[in-house]
Amino acid sequence: MPRARSQQISLEDTPYYHCVSRCVRRAFLCGDDPVTGACYEHRRGWIEDRLLFLASLFSIDICAYAIMSNHIHVVLHVNAQKAQNWSTLEVLQRWHKLHKGTQFTQKYAKGEALEDFALKLVESSAETYRNRLMDISWLMKELNEPIARQANAEDKCTGRFWEGRFKSQAxxxxxxxxxxxxxxxxxxxxxxxxxxxxxxxxxxxxxxxxxxxxxxxxxxxxxxxxxxxxxxxxxxxxxxxxxxxxxxxxxxxxxxxxxxxxxxxxxxxxxxxxxxxxxxxxxxxxxxxxxxxxxxxxxxxxxxxxxxxxxxxxxxxxxxxxx
Structure with missing residues (x-):
């Protein structure tokens, strides 16, 4: 029986992980499709740009990567201490480059005054975002979902683009x-x-x-x-x-x-x-x-x-x- 992802990724044992995501459809992730003649080479650039962008936001370092025709490899290093050292404001600034956050986190990031109850909500949200920004599952989600949406829009179709969840090795x-x-x-x-x-x-x-x-x-x-x-x-x-x-x-x-x-x-x-x-x-x-x-x-x-x-x-x- 497969082990839960939370059991597979244990920072107490190692901060280094190898992750692989594969494309589920016959249509290629990247490269040339020999059946239709269509070229998807430009999608490699989508993935590389997105991966390196995420590395600038997450407390997860990119050790190695290779973007192949129907799958991608990444070797990651989770820097938990780095994330713990971020201030609340830095956490929010990083997260807001990915998602809107909440009304209160947006106001806090702009330096607007907040009442005590709102500040407590902001701190709680920031801790949630901090944990996500050093979570490999969240990084792979933020990498794969936008690429799937772009590829589906380009292919004019819906449905799965990736073959289930990514594979990880400690x-x-x-x-x-x-x-x-x-x-x-x-x-x-x-x-x-x-x-x-x-x-x-x-x-x-x-x-x-x-x-x-x-x-x-x-x-x-x-x-x-x-x-x-x-x-x-x-x-x-x-x-x-x-x-x-x-x-x-x-x-x-x-x-x-x-x-x-x-x-x-x-x-x-x-x-x-x-x-x-x-x-x-x-x-x-x-x-x-x-x-x-x-x-x-x-x-x-x-x-x-x-x-x-x-x-x-x-x-x-x-x-x-x-x-």
Whole structure:
């Protein structure tokens, strides 16, 4: 029996999650429909723009994303502390960019005087909005619903556009995080719609490579801040150069017209995460097929199951990432 979403997403275990939404109709989410000849490529821009807009409002960071022909991948980081530090006014200003709120929250945001009972209602509403702005389900709702309405209007039809609710995977440790991000960034190469990571349209890796050429990191995305250390700033626990090199080298090998092997000694990120080159290639090519709701190393999964009073289940439910 499937577990409730509230049980699948537990910030006490990990702030990192991989989410996937799939299109339900034969008509493509993006790209070209070979039957009708219609082109939906422009919808990729809709989704990318909406996703990065939401990242500027929610206390949820975008680690990686890939917008494919009939589904989207996002790797998310929930920054609960950031949301808790927002003032009431900041919460309302963020929420009002998505929804009208209430008459009282609108007046408060404009600096108008309110009576005590109204102020209490405003504070209550702000706490509700604060919780929503760090909730993955709300982010995916705010991403998917507008896209569905736009696509239905363009297709001149009604009904479901997305295949039920989104799928989510908990990424319990750094090895699971790195593997999932690389898997997402390499999706277009495996689908044969691009030749290299840096030419993969509507992906996070393209944005990161473009920014790296100017020795910068893209503002809409969660930054790489280097390997774990004392007084570590907020960000992904890897060196940007290590990660880009890993994705580039892996991308060259997963293409069918290329053959080769990764020398783990050349890639510090694999050494630090204790991932063999053989395991890495398997992970990068088949992460989606080989993993379930919880992904991590053996110790991480054992701790997760113990804390949730779960029995270890087959590979379809809980997955040991590394041998």
């Amino acid at each position: 990424l319990l440790d750094e090895s699971a995080l790195a593997a999932c991000m690389a898997y997402v960034d390499l999706n277009p190469l495996r689908a044969k719609i691009s030749q290299t990571p840096e030419t993969s349209e509507f992906t996070s890796v393209k944005k990161r490579v473009a920014a790296a050429k100017h020795q910068k990191q893209p503002k809409p995305l969660y930054p790489f801040v280097g390997n774990p250390r004392e007084n570590m700033p907020d960000g992904l626990p890897f060196e940007l150069s290590d990660y880009l090199e890993l994705v580039d080298m892996t991308g060259r090998i997963v293409r069918e017209d290329k053959r080769g092997a990764i020398d783990a000694s050349l890639l510090p990120i694999l050494q630090r995460l204790n991932i063999s080159s053989e395991n890495w290639l398997c992970i990068a090519a088949e992460f989606g097929a080989r993993t379930g709701a919880v992904v991590g190393a053996e110790q991480s999964i054992a701790y997760y199951c113990d804390s949730h009073k779960l029995n270890r289940k087959p590979r379809s439910s809980h997955n040991q990432l590394l041998a």
